[in-house]
Amino acid sequence: MLRFQRNIFLILSLLMMAAMADAQLPAPAKSIPDFQLYQFNGQPFVRNNLPKNKLLFFIFFDVTCDHCQHAFREINAHYNAMKGVAMYLISLDSEAGMANFITRFAPNLVGKPNITLLRDVQNQFIQHFAPRKYPSMFLYNAKRQLLLYDDEPEHFQQFLQAIHSNTHA
Template sequence: MKFRNIVLILLLAVTFEVNAQQPTLLPQFTFYKLDGKPFSNTDIKQGKKNLFMFFDCTCEHCQRESKSLNANYARFKDVNIYMITMDEAYIIPQFFNSYAKGLNAKPNVLVLQDKKRIFIPTFLPVKYPAMYLYSPAGKLLMYQSGDGGIKKMMTLVSK
């Protein structure tokens, strides 16, 4: 009987996914610009909302959300947009040319590399793409992941 209870508990533990809670305040971080220079919290442009989008160049959901962000860029032009990836620098321009042409060249968009693999343990994303919208004061306004996140965030960025 004890063995059956242990098996049941283990089965339940494996079956139920534990959702980690996203940070409600912007965490400390250091990512890297494509030229290799570090970029951290202290480098964020002040006075605007901040959108952090964690993406993978080969992720179809990321490709669709980046395309959506590019198509709706006018709604996000007053938001600092930080697009973070763990991908190698050589593939990133190809991603933007294929799925969000010109987005990476917008004045409020900065593409960053997560060379030290800190985004996942720091921001606790559930799946790609993970999108975090923070207030100018660094408070989490909205977290979205997967498809449809950009459309959901459009209501908050215009407020």
């Protein structure tokens, strides 16, 4: 009986620790917060620079991340479905590293008018948007409210569905 009680106690303790760890993760930003990121020309890019009346897609990535490569291959393959969406590709990495990554894994995005590469030199994206891991993808509506967040490249089709339903409604 003592062994059974000890096992139950251990199981309950583990479940409580797991629940507490899960509860400590901040939720992704439900609306677009104030931020300051940097364009490749060194100019700041802030919330007020975002276009009005457009869907806004943010992806936070790292150039060494395998899952990020997969996500960008998906975005590259489905760029035509995202042409009407303002897309922001955000990283802590160098300009050269980011440019090389995009050229290698998402060449369809290079030079497109709806694509903006932004550097997070002050670690603001993590603080304000609360991504859980790389890659973190956020889709906001024109009112800057979160429609969809995911950090699994395998779920990218959900973004395409959300984009389709919010542009053809």
